Amino acid sequence: MDASDTDEALVRRFQEGSADAFEVLVKRHGTRVYNLCFRILGDPEEAADASQDAFLSALRKLNTFRGDAAFTTWLHRVTVNACYDSLRRKRRRPLLQIVRDEDDERPEPSLPSPDHADEVVFSVDVERALMEVPEEFRVVLVLADVQDLPYDEIARVLEIPVGTVKSRVFRGRAALGRTLGAARGEPSRASRASEEEA
Amino acid sequence: MNHPYEQLADLVDGTLDEGDLAGVQTHLSTCASCREDVAHGTVGREAARSLPQSPAPADLHHRVVTAAGGRANGVPGRGVPQWYRWAGVAAAAAVVVAIAIALPNVGGGGKQRAAEDAAASAEVQATEGGARANDDVAFAVEDKNYDEKALQQLVSSSADAASSEQAPLAGARTDPAAVRCVERAVPDEATGRLSRVIQARFQRRAAYIGLYLESPGAGQRPDLVAAWVAARDDCSFLSAAFAKI
Numbered sequence: 312m313d314a315s316d317t318d319e320a321l322v323r324r325f326q327e328g329s330a331d332a333f334e335v336l337v338k339r340h341g342t343r344v345y346n347l348c349f350r351i352l353g354d355p356e357e358a359a360d361a362s363q364d365a366f367l368s369a370l371r372k373l374n375t376f377r378g379d380a381a382f383t384t385w386l387h388r389v390t391v392n393a394c395y396d397s398l399r400r401k402r403r404r405p406l407l408q409i410v411r412d413e414d415d416e417r418p419e420p421s422l423p424s425p426d427h428a429d430e431v432v433f434s435v436d437v438e439r440a441l442m443e444v445p446e447e448f449r450v451v452l453v454l455a456d457v458q459d460l461p462y463d464e465i466a467r468v469l470e471i472p473v474g475t476v477k478s479r480v481f482r483g484r485a486a487l488g489r490t491l492g493a494a495r496g497e498p499s500r501a502s503r504a505s506e507e508e509a
Numbered sequence: 510m511n512h513p514y515e516q517l518a519d520l521v522d523g524t525l526d527e528g529d530l531a532g533v534q535t536h537l538s539t540c541a542s543c544r545e546d547v548a549h550g551t552v553g554r555e556a557a558r559s560l561p562q563s564p565a566p567a568d569l570h571h572r573v574v575t576a577a578g579g580r581a582n583g584v585p586g587r588g589v590p591q592w593y594r595w596a597g598v599a600a601a602a603a604v605v606v607a608i609a610i611a612l613p614n615v616g617g618g619g620k621q622r623a624a625e626d627a628a629a630s631a632e633v634q635a636t637e638g639g640a641r642a643n644d645d646v647a648f649a650v651e652d653k654n655y656d657e658k659a660l661q662q663l664v665s666s667s668a669d670a671a672s673s674e675q676a677p678l679a680g681a682r683t684d685p686a687a688v689r690c691v692e693r694a695v696p697d698e699a700t701g702r703l704s705r706v707i708q709a710r711f712q713r714r715a716a717y718i719g720l721y722l723e724s725p726g727a728g729q730r731p732d733l734v735a736a737w738v739a740a741r742d743d744c745s746f747l748s749a750a751f752a753k754i
Contacts, residue, residue, distance in 0.1 A: 337573050341565040345563065345566065363576055366573045367577060367751075374746070375747075396752055434559070453557070470658060477519070478518065481517050481546070481550055484518075484549070484554045485547075485549045486549075486553070487557060488552035488556065489553075491553070492549060
């Protein structure tokens with residue numbers, strides 16, 4: 312097995328019966344899949360679970376992959392579906408369970424070094440604010456601005472028109488910027504309007 | 510008022526066509542909401558792009574391999590990746606079927622013979638008592654053409670129903686021929702209990718969709734819904750989808 316093989320060549324080898332080919336694909340795309348899950352779900356444990364689900368789903372469905380789309384497009388689609396599945400299960404969890412989870416003792420995060428403190432604080436702010444962005448906008452925002460996929464590629468991943476992708480990206484970015492502004496004490500649109508009226 | 514979100518995305522990206530610029534500027538001059546969204550959107554874009562990449566957990570690869578093995582063995586945590594084997598086998602079978610369909614005249618009508626073989630095999634299974642046959646399987650006919658997306662929605666909604674312990678879809682009781690056809694398409698190594706078969710179309714081909722409830726181990730509650738799609742003419746594997754309960 313040559314690690315320099317293209318994704319498509321590895322898929323063909325897997326379809327011909329080589330299990331090792333799939334392992335190369337997992338190693339090659341693990342970080343990308345995990346990051347997509349982490350930024351959509353916002354929790355490292357849930358992201359690891361969703362990444363595992365995504366790869367298992369890919370494994371089970373790889374025999375249906377016909378190369379109509381690039382392998383990465385297909386894998387992004389499978390991963391987004393795993394994330395939606397995780398979000399759906401989360402919504403279904405009883406309130407009591409969520410309260411218990413929040414009561415769990417979590418390890419204190421290690422303190423950042425002074426040089427990077429501002430950067431890290433900002434990053435944590437953005438991570439929290441991202442979770443306030445509605446799901447349908449957040450998924451597109453993460454694909455565009457975190458995974459750096461072109462809009463037409465996102466359209467193929469989500470099977471929606473490019474215009475819808477752009478619209479959701481814009482609204483997701485606006486929601487993220489608004490939440491960050493509110494967190495830093497900027498007046499909201501409503502409060503500013505009432506101040507202007509006064 | 511309609512807001513030109515598509516063009517505003519281009520504006521924030523700095524890729525707005527000159528031809529659209531005047532129209533967007535006119536809109537912004539009269540729409541305070543969009544002006545504010547553009548300001549926030551610019552901040553949001555930079556913020557999202559500033560997020561660092563997090564490395565995947567070191568054990569992700571190991572977890573995938575272990576989970577794949579555990580599922581196939583029916584024992585959580587067993588390390589042998591049996592899924593690989595049957596997934597590869599199913600893939601190879603699908604390729605063979607695709608070639609048979611693409612070359613119907615090679616070898617004296619392979620497709621027809623495959624259908625005859627499937628029927629003959631089903632007869633054998635029926636006379637042998639159908640070791641995997643399940644009398645408890647609900648059967649329904651739908652006038653619907655499924656694609657990959659619709660199939661995924663079907664398993665997700667089935668997982669929701671399973672989690673709330675709703676009764677399975679109402680329908681006529683077991684159609685033994687449909688059950689046997691689905692079971693022919695499912696790899697032998699796959700685990701689970703067939704609970705429902707839907708007769709419909711998949712990507713415009715007459716198909717049976719079998720919904721399985723899979724458990725992590727014997728005696729444990731199901732934690733996964735799997736949909737396996739079989740072609741009605743030759744019982745070949747067409748597709749599959751999965752959703753956690």
